[in-house]
Amino acid sequence: MKFLKFRRTFVEGWRSLFRDGSLTFGTISVLVLSLYIMGITVIFGVVVRNLVSIGERSMNVSVYFESGTDESMMQEIKSELQNAAGIASVEYVSPDQALMQLRASSQGSENIDKSLEILGENPLRPSLVIRAQDPRNYEQIVHDIENARFASIIHEINYAKNKTVINRQTTFISTVEKIGLSLGAAFVFIAILITYNAIRLSMYASRQEFEIMRLVGASNLYIKMPLLFEGMWYGIFAAILAFILLVLTAQFIAPLVGDLVQQGTVQLFFTHSGMIAGGLLLGGIFQGMIGSWFAVKRFLSI
Protein backbone atom coordinates (compact mmCIF):
# COMPACT_ATOMS: atom_id res chain seq x y z
CA MET A 1 0.00 0.00 0.00
CA LYS A 2 2.91 2.32 0.79
CA PHE A 3 4.37 1.66 -2.64
CA LEU A 4 0.99 2.23 -4.28
CA LYS A 5 0.62 5.61 -2.59
CA PHE A 6 4.21 6.47 -3.42
CA ARG A 7 3.55 5.72 -7.07
CA ARG A 8 0.34 7.73 -7.06
CA THR A 9 1.92 10.81 -5.52
CA PHE A 10 4.83 10.43 -7.94
CA VAL A 11 2.49 10.40 -10.95
CA GLU A 12 0.50 13.28 -9.49
CA GLY A 13 3.68 15.34 -9.19
CA TRP A 14 4.38 14.63 -12.85
CA ARG A 15 0.88 15.68 -13.90
CA SER A 16 1.04 18.93 -11.98
CA LEU A 17 3.89 19.99 -14.28
CA PHE A 18 1.38 20.39 -17.06
CA ARG A 19 -1.34 22.20 -15.13
CA ASP A 20 0.34 25.58 -15.47
CA GLY A 21 2.74 25.58 -18.40
CA SER A 22 4.07 29.12 -17.96
CA LEU A 23 4.88 28.53 -14.31
CA THR A 24 6.70 25.30 -15.15
CA PHE A 25 8.58 27.03 -17.96
CA GLY A 26 9.65 29.91 -15.73
CA THR A 27 10.85 27.71 -12.91
CA ILE A 28 12.78 25.36 -15.17
CA SER A 29 14.40 28.28 -17.01
CA VAL A 30 15.82 29.72 -13.83
CA LEU A 31 17.02 26.33 -12.68
CA VAL A 32 18.69 25.76 -16.06
CA LEU A 33 20.46 29.09 -15.83
CA SER A 34 21.69 28.35 -12.35
CA LEU A 35 22.90 24.83 -13.20
CA TYR A 36 24.49 26.09 -16.42
CA ILE A 37 26.48 28.75 -14.64
CA MET A 38 27.55 26.30 -11.97
CA GLY A 39 28.59 23.83 -14.66
CA ILE A 40 30.58 26.47 -16.53
CA THR A 41 32.24 27.52 -13.29
CA VAL A 42 33.26 23.97 -12.45
CA ILE A 43 34.51 23.23 -15.96
CA PHE A 44 36.39 26.50 -16.13
CA GLY A 45 37.94 25.70 -12.76
CA VAL A 46 39.03 22.24 -13.90
CA VAL A 47 40.48 23.56 -17.18
CA VAL A 48 42.45 26.21 -15.33
CA ARG A 49 43.66 23.57 -12.88
CA ASN A 50 44.82 21.42 -15.80
CA LEU A 51 46.72 24.30 -17.33
CA VAL A 52 48.26 25.20 -14.02
CA SER A 53 49.37 21.67 -13.27
CA ILE A 54 51.02 21.48 -16.69
CA GLY A 55 52.78 24.70 -15.75
CA GLU A 56 53.61 23.38 -12.31
CA ARG A 57 55.26 20.28 -13.71
CA SER A 58 57.54 22.39 -15.89
CA MET A 59 58.29 24.69 -12.99
CA ASN A 60 61.50 24.17 -11.02
CA VAL A 61 64.39 25.89 -9.30
CA SER A 62 67.96 25.23 -10.36
CA VAL A 63 70.75 25.56 -7.84
CA TYR A 64 74.15 26.06 -9.54
CA PHE A 65 77.24 25.09 -7.59
CA GLU A 66 80.76 26.40 -8.00
CA SER A 67 82.82 24.79 -10.74
CA GLY A 68 84.85 21.89 -9.54
CA THR A 69 82.43 20.77 -6.83
CA ASP A 70 82.96 17.04 -6.98
CA GLU A 71 80.25 14.53 -7.73
CA SER A 72 80.28 12.79 -4.36
CA MET A 73 79.64 16.12 -2.67
CA MET A 74 76.81 16.82 -5.10
CA GLN A 75 75.22 13.40 -4.45
CA GLU A 76 75.46 14.01 -0.71
CA ILE A 77 73.67 17.36 -0.98
CA LYS A 78 71.13 15.80 -3.34
CA SER A 79 70.14 13.07 -0.88
CA GLU A 80 70.02 15.61 1.92
CA LEU A 81 67.59 17.79 -0.07
CA GLN A 82 65.49 14.84 -1.16
CA ASN A 83 64.59 14.21 2.46
CA ALA A 84 63.78 17.86 3.18
CA ALA A 85 60.20 18.92 3.68
CA GLY A 86 58.18 20.24 0.72
CA ILE A 87 60.51 18.91 -1.98
CA ALA A 88 59.10 16.53 -4.57
CA SER A 89 62.25 15.66 -6.46
CA VAL A 90 65.90 16.59 -6.87
CA GLU A 91 67.83 15.88 -10.02
CA TYR A 92 71.59 16.12 -10.33
CA VAL A 93 72.86 17.61 -13.58
CA SER A 94 76.60 17.20 -14.05
CA PRO A 95 78.54 19.69 -16.22
CA ASP A 96 78.70 17.04 -18.98
CA GLN A 97 74.96 16.49 -18.90
CA ALA A 98 74.41 20.25 -18.90
CA LEU A 99 76.54 20.51 -22.01
CA MET A 100 74.58 17.75 -23.71
CA GLN A 101 71.34 19.48 -22.86
CA LEU A 102 72.71 22.74 -24.21
CA ARG A 103 73.75 21.05 -27.43
CA ALA A 104 70.38 19.37 -27.75
CA SER A 105 68.50 22.58 -27.28
CA SER A 106 70.72 24.61 -29.62
CA GLN A 107 70.01 24.63 -33.31
CA GLY A 108 73.51 23.78 -34.42
CA SER A 109 76.27 22.74 -32.04
CA GLU A 110 79.14 24.15 -34.11
CA ASN A 111 79.29 27.43 -32.24
CA ILE A 112 79.32 25.63 -28.93
CA ASP A 113 82.10 23.35 -30.05
CA LYS A 114 84.11 26.37 -31.22
CA SER A 115 83.62 28.14 -27.94
CA LEU A 116 84.67 25.07 -26.04
CA GLU A 117 87.78 24.80 -28.15
CA ILE A 118 88.72 28.37 -27.26
CA LEU A 119 87.96 27.89 -23.58
CA GLY A 120 89.72 24.54 -23.45
CA GLU A 121 87.26 23.18 -20.87
CA ASN A 122 83.56 22.82 -20.10
CA PRO A 123 82.52 26.11 -18.48
CA LEU A 124 79.17 24.81 -17.23
CA ARG A 125 78.60 24.26 -13.54
CA PRO A 126 77.07 21.25 -11.82
CA SER A 127 73.54 21.91 -10.65
CA LEU A 128 70.59 20.42 -8.78
CA VAL A 129 67.13 20.82 -10.30
CA ILE A 130 64.55 20.98 -7.54
CA ARG A 131 60.81 20.52 -7.90
CA ALA A 132 58.52 21.44 -5.03
CA GLN A 133 55.43 19.49 -4.02
CA ASP A 134 53.47 22.75 -4.06
CA PRO A 135 54.50 25.90 -5.95
CA ARG A 136 53.92 27.90 -2.80
CA ASN A 137 56.81 26.00 -1.19
CA TYR A 138 59.51 27.46 -3.46
CA GLU A 139 60.04 30.55 -1.39
CA GLN A 140 60.73 28.54 1.76
CA ILE A 141 62.87 25.95 -0.05
CA VAL A 142 65.06 28.62 -1.57
CA HIS A 143 65.37 30.33 1.77
CA ASP A 144 66.44 27.05 3.43
CA ILE A 145 69.05 26.34 0.74
CA GLU A 146 70.48 29.84 1.04
CA ASN A 147 71.05 29.18 4.73
CA ALA A 148 72.23 25.57 4.45
CA ARG A 149 75.73 24.46 5.47
CA PHE A 150 76.68 24.07 1.79
CA ALA A 151 75.61 27.65 1.00
CA SER A 152 79.21 28.70 0.54
CA ILE A 153 79.70 26.51 -2.55
CA ILE A 154 76.49 27.68 -4.24
CA HIS A 155 77.14 29.88 -7.20
CA GLU A 156 73.60 30.93 -8.06
CA ILE A 157 69.94 30.05 -7.53
CA ASN A 158 67.71 30.93 -10.47
CA TYR A 159 64.65 31.42 -8.31
CA ALA A 160 64.24 35.16 -8.80
CA LYS A 161 63.39 34.97 -12.48
CA ASN A 162 60.82 32.21 -11.91
CA LYS A 163 59.39 33.89 -8.88
CA THR A 164 56.94 36.25 -10.58
CA VAL A 165 55.56 33.49 -12.79
CA ILE A 166 55.10 31.17 -9.85
CA ASN A 167 53.39 33.81 -7.75
CA ARG A 168 51.11 34.94 -10.55
CA GLN A 169 49.93 31.39 -11.11
CA THR A 170 49.17 30.66 -7.49
CA THR A 171 47.20 33.90 -7.06
CA PHE A 172 45.30 33.27 -10.27
CA ILE A 173 44.19 29.80 -9.19
CA SER A 174 42.88 30.92 -5.84
CA THR A 175 41.09 33.97 -7.29
CA VAL A 176 39.35 31.91 -9.95
CA GLU A 177 38.30 29.38 -7.33
CA LYS A 178 36.89 32.08 -5.05
CA ILE A 179 34.94 33.85 -7.80
CA GLY A 180 33.58 30.57 -9.12
CA LEU A 181 32.47 29.39 -5.70
CA SER A 182 30.70 32.62 -4.77
CA LEU A 183 29.00 32.93 -8.17
CA GLY A 184 27.89 29.31 -7.94
CA ALA A 185 26.59 29.78 -4.40
CA ALA A 186 24.70 32.95 -5.35
CA PHE A 187 22.98 31.17 -8.22
CA VAL A 188 22.06 28.16 -6.12
CA PHE A 189 20.46 30.55 -3.65
CA ILE A 190 18.55 32.44 -6.34
CA ALA A 191 17.39 29.21 -7.96
CA ILE A 192 16.08 27.89 -4.64
CA LEU A 193 14.22 31.16 -4.04
CA ILE A 194 12.58 31.02 -7.44
CA THR A 195 11.64 27.37 -7.17
CA TYR A 196 10.17 28.20 -3.79
CA ASN A 197 8.08 30.97 -5.31
CA ALA A 198 6.97 28.86 -8.25
CA ILE A 199 5.76 26.11 -5.94
CA ARG A 200 4.13 28.69 -3.70
CA LEU A 201 2.18 29.97 -6.67
CA SER A 202 1.27 26.48 -7.67
CA MET A 203 0.05 25.87 -4.14
CA TYR A 204 -1.95 29.06 -4.16
CA ALA A 205 -3.58 27.92 -7.38
CA SER A 206 -4.49 24.58 -5.88
CA ARG A 207 -5.45 25.64 -2.36
CA GLN A 208 -9.03 24.51 -2.93
CA GLU A 209 -7.72 21.12 -3.97
CA PHE A 210 -5.89 20.77 -0.68
CA GLU A 211 -9.12 21.54 1.14
CA ILE A 212 -10.89 18.83 -0.85
CA MET A 213 -8.07 16.38 -0.26
CA ARG A 214 -8.28 17.01 3.48
CA LEU A 215 -12.05 16.52 3.44
CA VAL A 216 -11.73 13.23 1.63
CA GLY A 217 -9.26 12.12 4.29
CA ALA A 218 -5.93 12.44 2.50
CA SER A 219 -3.00 12.34 4.92
CA ASN A 220 -0.64 15.30 5.08
CA LEU A 221 2.07 13.26 3.43
CA TYR A 222 -0.25 12.32 0.58
CA ILE A 223 -0.89 16.01 -0.08
CA LYS A 224 2.75 17.06 0.27
CA MET A 225 4.48 14.35 -1.73
CA PRO A 226 3.22 15.43 -5.17
CA LEU A 227 4.62 18.91 -4.53
CA LEU A 228 8.02 17.50 -3.62
CA PHE A 229 7.99 15.35 -6.73
CA GLU A 230 6.99 18.36 -8.79
CA GLY A 231 10.12 20.10 -7.51
CA MET A 232 12.14 17.01 -8.36
CA TRP A 233 10.84 16.97 -11.94
CA TYR A 234 11.73 20.65 -12.32
CA GLY A 235 15.26 19.72 -11.28
CA ILE A 236 15.51 16.74 -13.64
CA PHE A 237 14.38 18.70 -16.70
CA ALA A 238 16.59 21.62 -15.80
CA ALA A 239 19.60 19.29 -15.46
CA ILE A 240 18.99 17.74 -18.89
CA LEU A 241 18.69 21.15 -20.55
CA ALA A 242 21.71 22.54 -18.72
CA PHE A 243 23.79 19.52 -19.81
CA ILE A 244 22.81 20.05 -23.46
CA LEU A 245 23.70 23.72 -23.16
CA LEU A 246 27.07 22.88 -21.64
CA VAL A 247 27.90 20.40 -24.40
CA LEU A 248 26.96 23.00 -27.02
CA THR A 249 29.05 25.60 -25.26
CA ALA A 250 32.04 23.30 -25.09
CA GLN A 251 31.77 22.46 -28.78
CA PHE A 252 31.12 25.88 -30.24
CA ILE A 253 32.70 28.37 -27.90
CA ALA A 254 35.85 26.50 -26.88
CA PRO A 255 37.66 26.73 -30.26
CA LEU A 256 37.45 30.51 -29.99
CA VAL A 257 39.45 30.66 -26.78
CA GLY A 258 42.52 28.79 -27.94
CA ASP A 259 43.93 25.32 -28.45
CA LEU A 260 44.96 24.60 -24.92
CA VAL A 261 41.60 25.41 -23.38
CA GLN A 262 39.70 23.69 -26.14
CA GLN A 263 41.68 20.53 -25.67
CA GLY A 264 41.09 20.65 -21.95
CA THR A 265 37.36 21.22 -22.28
CA VAL A 266 36.69 18.67 -24.97
CA GLN A 267 38.75 16.09 -23.14
CA LEU A 268 36.93 16.88 -19.97
CA PHE A 269 33.60 16.24 -21.64
CA PHE A 270 34.71 12.94 -23.11
CA THR A 271 36.16 11.60 -19.90
CA HIS A 272 33.81 13.16 -17.37
CA SER A 273 30.47 13.54 -19.18
CA GLY A 274 28.80 10.98 -16.90
CA MET A 275 30.08 12.73 -13.84
CA ILE A 276 29.00 16.15 -15.12
CA ALA A 277 25.53 14.88 -16.00
CA GLY A 278 25.23 13.19 -12.61
CA GLY A 279 26.35 16.32 -10.82
CA LEU A 280 23.86 18.48 -12.69
CA LEU A 281 21.09 15.98 -12.00
CA LEU A 282 21.85 15.86 -8.29
CA GLY A 283 22.19 19.64 -8.15
CA GLY A 284 18.91 20.15 -9.99
CA ILE A 285 16.95 17.66 -7.91
CA PHE A 286 18.43 19.11 -4.74
CA GLN A 287 17.48 22.67 -5.67
CA GLY A 288 14.00 21.72 -6.90
CA MET A 289 13.15 19.64 -3.86
CA ILE A 290 14.60 22.14 -1.38
CA GLY A 291 12.49 24.86 -3.00
CA SER A 292 9.37 22.70 -2.74
CA TRP A 293 10.14 21.66 0.77
CA PHE A 294 10.41 25.26 1.98
CA ALA A 295 7.20 26.21 0.18
CA VAL A 296 5.33 23.21 1.59
CA LYS A 297 6.61 23.92 5.09
CA ARG A 298 5.72 27.56 4.92
CA PHE A 299 2.42 27.61 3.06
CA LEU A 300 0.70 24.32 3.53
CA SER A 301 -0.57 24.55 7.08
CA ILE A 302 -2.52 21.37 7.44
Added chain:
Amino acid sequence: MIQFEDVSKIYPEDFVALRNTNITIESGEFVSLVGASGAGKSTLLKLLYAEEMPTTGRVIFFGRPTNEISRRLLPYYRRNFGTVFQDFKLFNNRTVFENVAFALEVDGRSNDEIDEEVPKMLSVVGLEGKEHLYPRQLSGGEAQRVSMARALIIDPKVIIADEPTGNLDPDSTHGIVDLLVKINSFGTTVLLATHSKEIVDQVRKRVIVLENGHVARDEKNGRYSLD
Protein backbone atom coordinates in the same frame (compact mmCIF):
# COMPACT_ATOMS: atom_id res chain seq x y z
CA MET B 1 -23.06 7.23 17.98
CA ILE B 2 -22.62 11.02 17.80
CA GLN B 3 -22.78 13.14 20.92
CA PHE B 4 -22.36 16.88 21.32
CA GLU B 5 -21.72 17.36 25.04
CA ASP B 6 -22.21 20.92 26.19
CA VAL B 7 -20.37 22.14 23.12
CA SER B 8 -19.55 25.82 22.60
CA LYS B 9 -17.62 27.23 19.69
CA ILE B 10 -16.36 30.77 19.95
CA TYR B 11 -14.42 32.21 16.98
CA PRO B 12 -11.93 35.07 17.34
CA GLU B 13 -13.37 38.46 18.28
CA ASP B 14 -15.87 36.71 20.55
CA PHE B 15 -18.14 35.54 17.76
CA VAL B 16 -20.23 32.78 19.36
CA ALA B 17 -21.24 30.21 16.74
CA LEU B 18 -22.55 27.55 19.15
CA ARG B 19 -23.40 27.84 22.85
CA ASN B 20 -23.79 24.92 25.29
CA THR B 21 -25.18 22.58 22.67
CA ASN B 22 -26.28 19.07 23.59
CA ILE B 23 -27.30 16.71 20.80
CA THR B 24 -27.26 12.92 20.51
CA ILE B 25 -27.64 11.22 17.14
CA GLU B 26 -28.08 7.47 16.78
CA SER B 27 -26.69 5.29 14.03
CA GLY B 28 -28.95 5.18 10.96
CA GLU B 29 -30.79 8.42 11.69
CA PHE B 30 -31.64 11.07 9.10
CA VAL B 31 -31.30 14.47 10.75
CA SER B 32 -32.17 17.77 9.12
CA LEU B 33 -30.39 20.74 10.66
CA VAL B 34 -32.31 23.90 9.90
CA GLY B 35 -31.86 27.53 10.75
CA ALA B 36 -31.01 30.86 9.20
CA SER B 37 -27.54 31.66 7.89
CA GLY B 38 -25.15 32.05 10.82
CA ALA B 39 -27.31 29.94 13.14
CA GLY B 40 -24.46 27.48 13.62
CA LYS B 41 -25.34 24.64 11.22
CA SER B 42 -22.03 24.57 9.36
CA THR B 43 -20.06 24.96 12.58
CA LEU B 44 -21.84 21.95 14.05
CA LEU B 45 -20.89 19.84 11.02
CA LYS B 46 -17.27 21.10 10.97
CA LEU B 47 -16.93 20.11 14.61
CA LEU B 48 -18.10 16.62 13.74
CA TYR B 49 -15.58 15.98 10.94
CA ALA B 50 -12.93 17.73 13.02
CA GLU B 51 -12.27 20.64 10.70
CA GLU B 52 -12.81 22.69 13.87
CA MET B 53 -12.37 21.80 17.54
CA PRO B 54 -14.87 22.88 20.23
CA THR B 55 -13.89 25.79 22.46
CA THR B 56 -15.51 24.01 25.41
CA GLY B 57 -17.35 20.70 25.71
CA ARG B 58 -16.76 17.55 23.70
CA VAL B 59 -17.82 16.10 20.35
CA ILE B 60 -17.84 12.32 20.69
CA PHE B 61 -17.96 9.90 17.76
CA PHE B 62 -18.32 6.20 18.62
CA GLY B 63 -17.18 6.90 22.18
CA ARG B 64 -14.13 8.90 21.17
CA PRO B 65 -13.83 12.67 21.68
CA THR B 66 -12.53 14.45 18.58
CA ASN B 67 -10.11 16.61 20.55
CA GLU B 68 -8.26 13.48 21.64
CA ILE B 69 -7.44 12.41 18.08
CA SER B 70 -3.83 13.16 17.16
CA ARG B 71 -3.16 15.31 14.10
CA ARG B 72 -1.57 12.35 12.41
CA LEU B 73 -4.72 10.25 12.73
CA LEU B 74 -7.19 12.98 11.72
CA PRO B 75 -7.15 12.01 8.02
CA TYR B 76 -8.15 8.47 8.97
CA TYR B 77 -10.89 9.78 11.24
CA ARG B 78 -12.29 11.89 8.38
CA ARG B 79 -12.71 8.78 6.24
CA ASN B 80 -15.71 7.95 8.45
CA PHE B 81 -17.55 10.81 6.77
CA GLY B 82 -18.69 11.46 3.25
CA THR B 83 -19.09 15.19 2.72
CA VAL B 84 -21.27 17.04 0.21
CA PHE B 85 -21.27 20.84 -0.11
CA GLN B 86 -23.18 23.60 -1.83
CA ASP B 87 -20.17 24.40 -4.06
CA PHE B 88 -19.56 20.69 -4.86
CA LYS B 89 -15.82 20.92 -4.06
CA LEU B 90 -14.73 18.94 -7.11
CA PHE B 91 -11.27 18.92 -8.69
CA ASN B 92 -11.85 21.01 -11.82
CA ASN B 93 -8.85 19.59 -13.65
CA ARG B 94 -9.89 15.98 -13.14
CA THR B 95 -12.58 13.99 -14.90
CA VAL B 96 -15.70 12.70 -13.21
CA PHE B 97 -14.04 9.29 -12.93
CA GLU B 98 -10.85 10.74 -11.42
CA ASN B 99 -12.80 12.85 -8.94
CA VAL B 100 -14.63 9.84 -7.59
CA ALA B 101 -11.55 7.63 -7.77
CA PHE B 102 -9.55 10.09 -5.67
CA ALA B 103 -11.36 9.08 -2.47
CA LEU B 104 -10.38 5.45 -3.09
CA GLU B 105 -6.80 6.35 -4.04
CA VAL B 106 -6.39 8.19 -0.76
CA ASP B 107 -7.73 5.14 1.04
CA GLY B 108 -5.03 3.04 -0.64
CA ARG B 109 -7.31 0.87 -2.79
CA SER B 110 -5.84 -0.98 -5.76
CA ASN B 111 -6.30 0.24 -9.32
CA ASP B 112 -8.35 -2.86 -10.16
CA GLU B 113 -10.71 -2.15 -7.32
CA ILE B 114 -11.00 1.48 -8.39
CA ASP B 115 -11.76 0.50 -12.00
CA GLU B 116 -14.50 -1.79 -10.73
CA GLU B 117 -16.05 0.37 -8.01
CA VAL B 118 -16.16 3.81 -9.62
CA PRO B 119 -18.41 2.92 -12.60
CA LYS B 120 -20.74 1.07 -10.22
CA MET B 121 -21.08 4.09 -7.98
CA LEU B 122 -21.53 6.41 -10.94
CA SER B 123 -24.46 4.32 -12.10
CA VAL B 124 -25.98 4.41 -8.59
CA VAL B 125 -26.05 8.21 -8.75
CA GLY B 126 -27.21 8.19 -12.38
CA LEU B 127 -24.06 9.36 -14.15
CA GLU B 128 -23.35 6.45 -16.50
CA GLY B 129 -21.50 7.56 -19.60
CA LYS B 130 -20.24 10.80 -18.03
CA GLU B 131 -16.99 9.31 -16.68
CA HIS B 132 -14.72 11.28 -18.98
CA LEU B 133 -16.35 14.68 -18.65
CA TYR B 134 -14.84 17.49 -16.57
CA PRO B 135 -16.87 19.28 -13.87
CA ARG B 136 -17.24 22.39 -16.07
CA GLN B 137 -19.08 20.27 -18.64
CA LEU B 138 -21.71 19.16 -16.12
CA SER B 139 -24.93 20.77 -14.89
CA GLY B 140 -25.17 21.73 -11.22
CA GLY B 141 -27.26 18.68 -10.45
CA GLU B 142 -24.77 16.38 -12.18
CA ALA B 143 -21.82 17.96 -10.40
CA GLN B 144 -23.54 17.41 -7.07
CA ARG B 145 -24.08 13.76 -8.00
CA VAL B 146 -20.36 13.40 -8.64
CA SER B 147 -19.75 14.83 -5.22
CA MET B 148 -22.29 12.38 -3.77
CA ALA B 149 -20.61 9.50 -5.55
CA ARG B 150 -17.25 10.52 -4.11
CA ALA B 151 -18.77 10.75 -0.63
CA LEU B 152 -20.48 7.37 -0.89
CA ILE B 153 -17.76 5.31 -2.52
CA ILE B 154 -15.67 4.96 0.64
CA ASP B 155 -18.77 3.51 2.37
CA PRO B 156 -18.81 6.14 5.14
CA LYS B 157 -20.62 5.79 8.44
CA VAL B 158 -22.07 9.27 8.11
CA ILE B 159 -23.01 11.44 5.14
CA ILE B 160 -22.61 15.12 5.94
CA ALA B 161 -24.49 17.35 3.48
CA ASP B 162 -24.06 21.08 4.02
CA GLU B 163 -26.64 22.96 1.91
CA PRO B 164 -26.18 20.44 -0.91
CA THR B 165 -29.06 21.89 -2.93
CA GLY B 166 -28.24 25.57 -2.47
CA ASN B 167 -27.13 25.99 -6.08
CA LEU B 168 -29.60 23.64 -7.73
CA ASP B 169 -32.89 23.99 -9.60
CA PRO B 170 -36.02 22.38 -8.05
CA ASP B 171 -35.78 19.19 -10.16
CA SER B 172 -32.14 18.55 -9.27
CA THR B 173 -32.87 19.40 -5.64
CA HIS B 174 -35.57 16.78 -5.58
CA GLY B 175 -33.23 14.21 -7.10
CA ILE B 176 -30.45 14.89 -4.58
CA VAL B 177 -32.80 14.69 -1.60
CA ASP B 178 -34.26 11.42 -2.92
CA LEU B 179 -30.74 10.08 -3.19
CA LEU B 180 -29.96 11.06 0.41
CA VAL B 181 -33.14 9.36 1.63
CA LYS B 182 -32.26 6.27 -0.36
CA ILE B 183 -28.75 6.14 1.12
CA ASN B 184 -30.25 6.50 4.58
CA SER B 185 -32.62 3.63 3.92
CA PHE B 186 -29.56 1.39 3.49
CA GLY B 187 -28.49 2.29 7.03
CA THR B 188 -26.07 5.18 6.55
CA THR B 189 -26.54 8.07 8.97
CA VAL B 190 -27.32 11.34 7.15
CA LEU B 191 -26.84 14.87 8.50
CA LEU B 192 -28.41 17.45 6.22
CA ALA B 193 -27.98 21.15 6.88
CA THR B 194 -30.43 23.28 4.94
CA HIS B 195 -32.62 26.31 5.14
CA SER B 196 -35.06 25.02 2.57
CA LYS B 197 -38.52 24.50 3.97
CA GLU B 198 -39.55 22.31 1.02
CA ILE B 199 -36.76 19.83 1.59
CA VAL B 200 -37.43 19.39 5.27
CA ASP B 201 -41.11 18.97 4.71
CA GLN B 202 -40.42 16.48 1.92
CA VAL B 203 -38.17 14.32 4.11
CA ARG B 204 -40.24 14.36 7.30
CA LYS B 205 -37.57 12.91 9.54
CA ARG B 206 -35.90 14.28 12.67
CA VAL B 207 -35.48 18.06 12.58
CA ILE B 208 -33.13 20.10 14.77
CA VAL B 209 -33.69 23.84 14.58
CA LEU B 210 -30.72 26.07 15.46
CA GLU B 211 -31.14 29.70 16.40
CA ASN B 212 -28.18 31.93 17.29
CA GLY B 213 -26.06 28.95 18.32
CA HIS B 214 -28.79 27.29 20.40
CA VAL B 215 -30.90 24.23 19.78
CA ALA B 216 -34.32 25.86 19.57
CA ARG B 217 -36.26 22.73 18.70
CA ASP B 218 -35.59 19.00 18.22
CA GLU B 219 -38.44 16.88 16.84
CA LYS B 220 -38.58 13.23 15.77
CA ASN B 221 -40.81 13.62 12.75
CA GLY B 222 -40.55 17.33 12.36
CA ARG B 223 -41.39 19.94 9.83
CA TYR B 224 -39.58 23.11 9.06
CA SER B 225 -41.87 25.49 10.93
CA LEU B 226 -44.03 25.16 14.01
CA ASP B 227 -47.26 25.82 12.21
